Structure formats: C-alpha cells, structure tokens
Amino acid sequence: LDNEYDVVVIGAGPGGSVAARNLARFGYKTLLLEKRERIGYPVRCGEASTNLADLETYGPIDEDCIETIINGLFIYGPDGVNIEVPKPNMGLMLNRLKFDPWLAHLAANDGVEVVTCARATSVSEVQGDCRIVCVSLGQGDGNGKVTETSTQEIRAKMVVGADGVESQIGRMVGLKSGQLPNLTCTGVDIEVKGLLTKPDYLTFWQGHDFINDGYIWSFPKQRSDVTNFGAGFIVPNKPGPNIYEVTLEWLEKLFPGAKINHTVGGLVPVSGFLKQYTLDRFALVGDAAHHTNPLTGGGIAAAMRAGRFCAQRVDEGFKAHDLSQKFLQGYEKHCYSYFGRMHDFELKFRKFLLALNKPDQIELYKVLQGFALSGYKKRAFLKTPIQTTKYLYRFLKFKG
Ligand code: FAD
Known part of the structure; x- marks a missing residue:
C-alpha cells in the first residue's frame, strides 16, 4: 500500500x-x-435486487451473478387475502x-x-x-x-x-x-434445497399473527436450485421471541421436511x-x-x-x-x-400498516388486492371509493 x-x-x-x-x-x-x-x-x-437494465447502468454484469429473472410478486396477506402482482423483468435474484x-x-x-x-x-x-x-x-x-x-x-x-x-x-x-431498536430490523435467511415457491416470483407472507411487525420471504435461486427463505422483524424494545426459531418453525409449517443448506442472520437499518x-x-x-x-x-x-x-x-x-x-x-x-x-x-406506510388493527389491515389488503387485480388501473381502484378514501385519509392524517 x-x-x-x-x-x-x-x-x-x-x-x-x-x-x-x-x-x-x-x-x-x-x-x-x-x-x-x-x-x-x-x-x-436474501439477494433479491433491482432488474438487469438498472444494474447494467453500473457496468457489465457477469451472467454467473444472476440466479433468476423475477417476473412478479405474490403476497400471502392476512385472513387469506392474497395479492399477485405480475411484472415481467421487475428484478433479479443475485448470487452475492x-x-x-x-x-x-x-x-x-x-x-x-x-x-x-x-x-x-x-x-x-x-x-x-x-x-x-x-x-x-x-x-x-x-x-x-x-x-x-x-x-x-x-x-x-x-x-x-x-x-x-x-x-x-x-x-x-x-x-x-x-x-x-424499532429503527432496525433483524433478518434471518435460510438457504433451502430446491425451489419452494413460484420459480420466477418473489413470495411474501405479511400481516399474519406470527409476523405482525415484519414479513417472511421465499426467494428462488433457479441457477443454484435453492431458495432463500427468511424473515425480517423490527427489533423489539424488550426481549421477544427468537427470530431464528420463529423462521424455522414457519419453514417447517409451510414446507414440511425442507432441507436446509445453511443459515445467516444480520441487521437491516430501516429508519x-x-x-x-x-x-x-x-x-x-x-x-x-x-x-x-x-x-x-x-x-x-x-x-x-x-x-x-x-x-x-x-x-x-x-x-x-x-x-x-x-x-x-x-x-x-x-x-x-x-x-x-x-x-x-x-x-x-410501514408504520401505518403496523399500527392498523387486524380487521383494518385485512380491509386495506382487500383494497390493495382489488387494485392489483385491476392491473393498477386508476379507474378500477376508484371503484371502491369509500374504502380507498377512508384509507388515504387515515394515512395522510397518520402521525406515527
Ligand atoms: P455491505 O454489503 O454490508 O458491505 C460492507 C462491507 O464493509 C462488508 O464487506 C464489511 O466486511 C466491510 N467492512 C466493515 N467494516 C470494515 C472496516 N472497518 N474496514 C474494512 N472493511 C469493513 N437487500 C436487498 O436489496 N435484497 C435482499 O433480499 C436483502 N436481504 C437481506 C437479508 C438479510 C438477512 C440482511 C441482513 C440484509 C438484507 N439486505 C437485502 C440488505 C443488504 O444486504 C444491504 O443493504 C447491502 O449489503 C448494503 O450494502 P453496503 O455496501 O452498504 O454494505
């Protein structure tokens, strides 16, 4: 040097x-x-990232770095209200x-x-x-x-x-x-053998009792034939459940018998x-x-x-x-x-979502679901004007 x-x-x-x-x-x-x-x-x-065109603005990207072209999202919301968002080439799964x-x-x-x-x-x-x-x-x-x-x-x-x-x-x-705490999220990522969910989608679980202040993800790495299954939770002010054990429990519940390669954990600043x-x-x-x-x-x-x-x-x-x-x-x-x-x-928006009570969260998910089903057409979104206005108003007033 x-x-x-x-x-x-x-x-x-x-x-x-x-x-x-x-x-x-x-x-x-x-x-x-x-x-x-x-x-x-x-x-x-978790290795999910922006799309190739965006990454290539930083220089050529070796194809070995790319695991999957992501063509959409699937969110398992509360009370069975699920949201699918098809979006070709929206992102990539990288191999970091x-x-x-x-x-x-x-x-x-x-x-x-x-x-x-x-x-x-x-x-x-x-x-x-x-x-x-x-x-x-x-x-x-x-x-x-x-x-x-x-x-x-x-x-x-x-x-x-x-x-x-x-x-x-x-x-x-x-x-x-x-x-x-409260400004930091702890994340656990478990690499599991095989592709657990839709191979070209990022899949999430949010709004369930077990993850009220975070979400679970399943991100497929096609090239390596593995899935990054993980969870991110806001770090609680007081001792709470062990995030690793909770993530493992949910892996076993959703995908019984899943074979684990290895696990990593870390912090994410979300302030x-x-x-x-x-x-x-x-x-x-x-x-x-x-x-x-x-x-x-x-x-x-x-x-x-x-x-x-x-x-x-x-x-x-x-x-x-x-x-x-x-x-x-x-x-x-x-x-x-x-x-x-x-x-x-x-x-x-995160604070707002987490501050809503359960029935309201479900209602909001229904509004978002309708919006997604309409292919994000504003007119279709406004077909539920009462609910939409209610949530927009509450969001704008939200001081959290
Ligand atoms: P880093 O990638 O952390 O790089 C910092 C580097 O600095 C490290 O290599 C470290 O060794 C080095 N370093 C530290 N101290 C010193 C020192 N004193 N001297 C020399 N070197 C030093 N982001 C996404 O976009 N998609 C995801 O799916 C995703 N999933 C995640 C899952 C988990 C469990 C976690 C913890 C994070 C996740 N993230 C995700 C966040 C993402 O990993 C980070 O935002 C990203 O790596 C930040 O890049 P960076 O260059 O700022 O820092």
Whole structure:
C-alpha cells in the first residue's frame, strides 16, 4: 500500500465498490479496503435486487451473478387475502457470493487498488488537507479468519465509509450512525434445497399473527436450485421471541421436511436516512448511512446508487477545491431527492400498516388486492371509493 491516496473507501460491499470504481474512472487514486478475507463471504442477504437494465447502468454484469429473472410478486396477506402482482423483468435474484467480488473486480479493472484482510481501525479528524486512516493488514487462513500482520497509516484527501449496517467508521468521526431498536430490523435467511415457491416470483407472507411487525420471504435461486427463505422483524424494545426459531418453525409449517443448506442472520437499518452523513472530507454510503428501503429492507440497489452519487459529488468537490461538509451535503441532497423522499413515504406506510388493527389491515389488503387485480388501473381502484378514501385519509392524517 502507498501512504497517500486521493480517496480511501472503507468496505467492499456493493456501495463501496461502486463508489470506488466511479472515483477511479474520474481519475482519482483510490484505495478500497475490505476487512474480510473474501469479498462477499459470508453472504448476509436474501439477494433479491433491482432488474438487469438498472444494474447494467453500473457496468457489465457477469451472467454467473444472476440466479433468476423475477417476473412478479405474490403476497400471502392476512385472513387469506392474497395479492399477485405480475411484472415481467421487475428484478433479479443475485448470487452475492459472485456479485460482490464481480463489482470489486470491475473497480480493480478501472484502477482501484482493492485490498482484502485490511480493516480500517480509525479515521482521524481533518489534518491539513487530509484525514489519516489507520489500517490493520492481515493474513487470511482460507476459512475467513484474519490474523493481523502489520498496521499502516494512510493519508487520504477524502474518506468514504461504506462499512455496512454495523458501521463503526461513522461513529469514529462523530456521526450518529448507531443502531436503535424499532429503527432496525433483524433478518434471518435460510438457504433451502430446491425451489419452494413460484420459480420466477418473489413470495411474501405479511400481516399474519406470527409476523405482525415484519414479513417472511421465499426467494428462488433457479441457477443454484435453492431458495432463500427468511424473515425480517423490527427489533423489539424488550426481549421477544427468537427470530431464528420463529423462521424455522414457519419453514417447517409451510414446507414440511425442507432441507436446509445453511443459515445467516444480520441487521437491516430501516429508519430512513441518517440526518447527516457527510463531514469535511468524509461521507457514508449504503447501509452505513441507512440508505436501505425502510419498507422492504432492500439495500443492494440503494447502496450502489448512493455510491455513484457520492463519487459524482466528490469529483465535483475535487474540481472546485472544496471537500467541505457544506459542499458534500450536495450528495445527501441528491440521494434524498432521488430516493430518500420515497423512503420517507415508505417508512410512514410501514408504520401505518403496523399500527392498523387486524380487521383494518385485512380491509386495506382487500383494497390493495382489488387494485392489483385491476392491473393498477386508476379507474378500477376508484371503484371502491369509500374504502380507498377512508384509507388515504387515515394515512395522510397518520402521525406515527
Ligand atoms: P455491505 O454489503 O454490508 O458491505 C460492507 C462491507 O464493509 C462488508 O464487506 C464489511 O466486511 C466491510 N467492512 C466493515 N467494516 C470494515 C472496516 N472497518 N474496514 C474494512 N472493511 C469493513 N437487500 C436487498 O436489496 N435484497 C435482499 O433480499 C436483502 N436481504 C437481506 C437479508 C438479510 C438477512 C440482511 C441482513 C440484509 C438484507 N439486505 C437485502 C440488505 C443488504 O444486504 C444491504 O443493504 C447491502 O449489503 C448494503 O450494502 P453496503 O455496501 O452498504 O454494505
């Protein structure tokens, strides 16, 4: 490693790799640090993502990364009110064991220095025209365990923290990027042999007693002939049922005898964006900035989008000789107008849905079901004007 870079990006998830690649393409000397031995491993994700056309705006996507083309959604709602939403090419099931390294590979091809077994341990205050990043460099044992072999201090004119949901980097520099119950969702994903549900659909269970504050998913990975079966629940304020056991129970109930390959778990920030995630010569990207969708918990596409927007603003900042927080705020504003406002709406909708009593939830599902059956035709939606108006009114008045 050199001792000086234009930009150091911390974390080689989708957000970090996209940010780093774009920065290198703008011509900046960029270092991408990843603490793990193997990028993308272990996968802690349901792997459902945006469609190919959207992903390809970030560069070519190797076909090995793609498991399934998703052509619709099926939701098992409360009291047997189910919703089917056919939508050809609406998304993809990825194989993140291949996708995350692929994005880092694209970054490396464009000139980023990608280093694994390299954990950022601290980021200093601004000193002159840079921040100092301390890095613990190590050796992997081939099984994911990394042993430190040396440390190094690196000067960076700009630091991007893309270190995921458990982000320490943001806190190190004084941002409020911690996790709070009720604002965080715990997710469990169980990889099961074979395809459990419709092979080109994402299937969900929501609004049932067992998952009042979350949902269960079944996502088919056709190429590997496995299903990601999982659940996401809001972290309760007080000790609640063990999410892993609940998910297992439901797997057994819905698909008796399902054969489990392995299980992963993790946190998802579902609070909506952090209030502030830029400082002088510093920005957070992706889960670290809570860019995740607060309704669905999806964060792959959001992290990539933020990575691109961050790189654009940093490039403008370099050109204007201004990497102050005031200038970098332009990145926060761009993210907010592009997808943050929508996330605020979705956050409100989630809270509204969870605050409804059971009969109202069922009624709302019926309204949505009618809307879906009509193929989202506004006129058909308005055929139930009383119910629709009632829910729209209650939603607009909802203060939660
Ligand atoms: P990450 O992918 O978390 O990458 C952060 C990287 O930073 C990691 O590689 C980490 O090792 C590295 N790192 C951390 N600290 C340091 C350090 N100090 N130094 C160097 N490296 C560091 N999203 C979807 O879109 N679809 C889904 O189906 C979906 N399902 C999910 C299911 C579960 C159970 C969970 C937990 C999450 C799920 N998500 C899903 C969310 C999705 O995984 C994240 O939103 C996404 O990975 C965020 O990308 P990122 O680049 O911000 O962070």
